[in-house]
Amino acid sequence: MVSIVADRVSVSLGGRQVVREVSAALTPGRLVGVLGPNGAGKSTLVRALLGLVPHHGNVTIDGIARTAMSRAAIAQAVAYLPQGQVLHWPLTVARLVALGRLPHLAPFSRLADSDHAAIDHAMARAGVASLADRLATELSGGERARVLLARALAVEAPALIADEPLASLDPAHQIEGMELLRAEADAGRLVVAVLHDLTLAARFCDRVLVMAEGALVADGAPRDVLTAELLARVYGITAYFGEGATPMLVPLDRLR
Ligand SMILES: Nc1ncnc2c1ncn2[C@@H]1O[C@H](COP(=O)(O)OP(=O)(O)OP(=O)(O)O)[C@@H](O)[C@H]1O
Numbered sequence: 001m002v003s004i005v006a007d008r009v010s011v012s013l014g015g016r017q018v019v020r021e022v023s024a025a026l027t028p029g030r031l032v033g034v035l036g037p038n039g040a041g042k043s044t045l046v047r048a049l050l051g052l053v054p055h056h057g058n059v060t061i062d063g064i065a066r067t068a069m070s071r072a073a074i075a076q077a078v079a080y081l082p083q084g085q086v087l088h089w090p091l092t093v094a095r096l097v098a099l100g101r102l103p104h105l106a107p108f109s110r111l112a113d114s115d116h117a118a119i120d121h122a123m124a125r126a127g128v129a130s131l132a133d134r135l136a137t138e139l140s141g142g143e144r145a146r147v148l149l150a151r152a153l154a155v156e157a158p159a160l161i162a163d164e165p166l167a168s169l170d171p172a173h174q175i176e177g178m179e180l181l182r183a184e185a186d187a188g189r190l191v192v193a194v195l196h197d198l199t200l201a202a203r204f205c206d207r208v209l210v211m212a213e214g215a216l217v218a219d220g221a222p223r224d225v226l227t228a229e230l231l232a233r234v235y236g237i238t239a240y241f242g243e244g245a246t247p248m249l250v251p252l253d254r255l256r
Contacts (some may be wrong), residue, residue, distance in 0.1 A: 001158055001189070002028060002078065002189075003025065003026060003061075003190060004025075004049055004059065004060070004078070005059070006022055006026075006048075006049060006058075007023050007058040008022070008057040008058070009045065009058075009059060010056040011041070011054070021057070022041075022045055022211075022215070023216070024216065024219060028188055029188050030206045031182055031184075032207045032209060033194075033205035033207070034193065034195070034211065035194075035209070035210045037212065040214065041214040043194060045211065046080075046161050049066075050078060051074060076103045076155075077157055079100070079155035079160045079161070080163075081149055081151075081152040081165055083164045084164070085148055090137045091135070091137075092134065092135060093123070093134050093135075094119065097128075097147065098111060099154075100150075100151040101118060101155070103155060103157075118154050119154050121153075121154075122153035125153055126147070126150035126180070127173070141168035145167060145168045145169055146177075153180075157189075158189055160184060160192070161192045161193075163193075163194045164194050164196065165193055175200070178203070179204075181204065182204050198239070199248065199251075202247040204246075206221065208222050210230065210234060222247050226249055235251075236255045238251075238253045238255060240252055
């Protein structure tokens with residue numbers, strides 16, 4: 001099990017500070033949503049956690065300074081599903097998902113039975129087993145998104161960071177995607193998902209981090225954090241709040 005701790009992480013890009021002193025301790029067995037308007041710094045923050053962008057402040061993965069870890073050790077500990085990935089090479093879906101096993105393979109070594117099992121399991125869980133022999137470059141946007149999620153699941157890392165995993169998915173597959181992330185967390189993994197769907201975030205996440213203009217402006221359980229006041233302040237919207245076992249909110253109108 002892996003925890004990730006960010007201590008005053010700041011990132012500047014193009015001469016502008018786009019992540020401002022964000023601190024958060026992310027613990028195993030939790031599904032953590034990272035929310036906020038376009039440009040708030042969500043993708044940059046998760047990239048900083050992984051060491052994919054230069055930053056100030058410290059990040060530890062399971063108590064070890066990330067800067068002291070090899071790229072392979074980070075990749076084994078934290079699977080990463082980047083936002084809106086473009087596929088250039090005409091690989092089959094099975095081969096693309098197999099790339100998720102790279103962090104575990106020695107150079108020039110072949111896939112072992114355990115790798116094939118991880119690949120098959122990931123494809124089944126993401127609902128793409130029937131696409132295994134199709135070219136990944138010839139899939140629909142939603143199919144491609146599920147294949148890329150399968151690649152991240154194939155890593156079988158104790159933590160998963162998924163940047164907008166629901167983009168391009170139809171409603172049924174969005175719910176399925178959230179159920180999958182929920183199940184990963186319930187199995188003891190740390191799952192961090194950048195999300196725009198507030199309704200699904202409120203329903204499925206244990207905890208939400210809300211970013212605005214690079215800063216972490218709220219952090220806590222969806223029911224406590226996603227208030228009418230916060231949605232007005234951060235997103236400039238009103239929302240309908242329903243009663244139920246899990247928090248339910250539906251964005252309604254723009255305020256400005
Ligand atoms: N390479 C870059 N150079 C300069 N500015 C950048 C670069 N990458 C991102 N930015 C800026 O950093 C800010 C944060 O971007 P980021 O992608 O982290 O936002 P986000 O919250 O993930 O947005 P979205 O919801 O639109 O995906 C934005 O204002 C963006 O324009």
